[in-house]
Amino acid sequence: MKITILGCGTSFGVPMIACKCPVCLSDDTRNKRLRASILVTKGDKNVLVDTATDLRAQAIAGGIEHVDAVLYTHPHAEHTHGIDELRRFNWLQNSSIPCYGSPETLKVLRDNFKYIFVLQGKPGWQPNLTTHEIEEPFELFGMKIVPVEVMHGDLPIFGYRFDDFAYITDFSEIPEESMELLGGLSVMVIEALRVEPHPSHVTIAQAMEYVEALKPKRAIFTHMAHGFDYETVMKELPPGMELAYDGMVIDTGD
Numbered sequence: 001m002k003i004t005i006l007g008c009g010t011s012f013g014v015p016m017i018a019c020k021c022p023v024c025l026s027d028d029t030r031n032k033r034l035r036a037s038i039l040v041t042k043g044d045k046n047v048l049v050d051t052a053t054d055l056r057a058q059a060i061a062g063g064i065e066h067v068d069a070v071l072y073t074h075p076h077a078e079h080t081h082g083i084d085e086l087r088r089f090n091w092l093q094n095s096s097i098p099c100y101g102s103p104e105t106l107k108v109l110r111d112n113f114k115y116i117f118v119l120q121g122k123p124g125w126q127p128n129l130t131t132h133e134i135e136e137p138f139e140l141f142g143m144k145i146v147p148v149e150v151m152h153g154d155l156p157i158f159g160y161r162f163d164d165f166a167y168i169t170d171f172s173e174i175p176e177e178s179m180e181l182l183g184g185l186s187v188m189v190i191e192a193l194r195v196e197p198h199p200s201h202v203t204i205a206q207a208m209e210y211v212e213a214l215k216p217k218r219a220i221f222t223h224m225a226h227g228f229d230y231e232t233v234m235k236e237l238p239p240g241m242e243l244a245y246d247g248m249v250i251d252t253g254d
C-alpha cells in the first residue's frame with residue numbers, strides 16, 4: 001500500500017493569506033501545506049480521503065490520473081470543497097465515482113451540494129457520484145477498511161484504518177472503543193494542529209500521547225497550522241515520529 005500526503009495543512013492552509021510569520025514566509029517547500037487529504041494506492045486502485053479545497057492542485061502535483069473511490073472523514077469545508085474537481089475524473093473514467101462516509105456526513109454533503117446530488121443536470125455538467133453510507137468495516141479493492149469514530153469537538157467523525165495503516169485527522173479525543181481499533185499499526189498519520197490548546201483539535205503534545213499509547217511503528221503528524229517550522233520541529237521529535245509534508249509518499253511494504 002502506498003500513501004501520498006496530498007495536503008498536511010489546517011483549514012487556512014500554510015502560508016495563510018496575508019500572514020507574515022517566519023513559517024508562512026519560509027522558502028522551505030516542506031512549510032507549504034495545502035488542505036488535509038491523502039491518497040491511498042493499493043495495486044492499481046486509488047482511494048482519495050476527502051476532497052480538499054486544494055484538490056485540483058493536489059491532483060496535478062501528485063500526477064493523479066484516476067480516483068476509484070472517495071472516503072469522507074467529515075463534512076467541514078476544507079475537507080469537502082474540492083468535490084467539483086471529481087468531475088474531471090468522471091470524464092477520464094467515463095463512470096461514476098463511489099463516495100463513502102457516515103450517514104451524517106453524506107447527508108450534509110447532499111444538502112450542501114444539491115447541484116450534484118439532487119438537481120442532476122446533463123452528464124458532465126456536474127460530478128457523477130454515488131453515495132454509500134458506512135458504519136461498519138468493509139472490503140474495498142482488497143483492503144479491509146475500518147471506520148474509526150473520533151470526537152472532533154462535539155462532532156463524531158470518522159478516521160479510517162486500511163489494513164495496518166490508519167489516518168486520523170481533525171480530532172480532540174479518541175474514545176476507548178476506537179483506541180481498540182488502532183492497535184498493531186505499521187504507519188499512522190495523525191493530526192497535530194499546533195502547540196496551543198484548541199477545543200476541537202489536538203495539540204502536538206496530545207497527539208504524541210496518543211502515539212505513545214497506540215505504538216504504531218511510524219507516526220506522521222498532519223493537519224498542521226503555521227506554528228510548526230518543519231526543520232525545527234523535526235529535530236525535536238523522538239524516534240518514530242515525524243512531520244508530514246505535501247507530496248510525501250509512504251510505502252507500507254504490502
Ligand SMILES: [Zn+2]
Pocket residue numbers: 015016019020021022023024025226
Ligand atoms: Zn503564518
Ligand SMILES: [Zn+2]
Pocket residue numbers: 074076152170
Ligand atoms: Zn474539521
Ligand SMILES: [Zn+2]
Pocket residue numbers: 010011036076078079170223
Ligand atoms: Zn480539518
